[in-house]
Amino acid sequence: MRSLTAEEAELWARVAATIRPLSREKEPSLASPPKPPTLRPTAPVFNEPRTQAKAGPQPVSSNTLDSGWDRRLRSGAVEPDRVLDLHGRNLDQAWRAIDESLERAIAAGERVMLLITGHARPGDHAAGRGKIRAAVFDWLAASPHASSIAAVRPAHLRHGGAGSLYIVLRRAR
Secondary structure, three states: OOOOOHHHHHHHHHHHHOOOOOOOOOOOOOOOEEEEEEEOOOOOOOOOOOOOOOOOOOOOOHHHHHHHHHHHHHHHHOOOOOOEOOOOOOHHHHHHHHHHHHHHHHHOOEEEEEEEEEOOOOOOOOOOOHHHHHHHHHHHOOOOOOOHEEEEOOOOHHHHHHEEEEEOOOHHH
């Protein structure tokens, strides 16, 4: 383990000064500021304050459904209007299929699309499997149809559970 640099120690002292005890008992007075902890060699060190995140595709909003919709989705009471199974597709094929399926669902005035991405297998290396599932949220946020998507929710077990997602579309205006 290594010791903190002077800059890190100063930052730690400022953070530690803002801490309030959880107990309702009176705080003991400290004659000296608390000793900063030592960092592990693998711990990240932030030398500059973080700035706002870069502007880019915004995630699909997850707070646009009322509680009734969420309750029906969680219970599996909603039947999807359209089902898209991405098994056996590569990333490019999956993206094209999602885009085309969303376009058709929106044109048909459908409300719920079931997207089957597949389950991650325990013990499998993440780089080899689950690439489509990992990319879906970014794809949907960057999609030309993003404004038509009200929410994305995990699917009920009867519709594939953790290997599937519900894409809830906004009502056509």
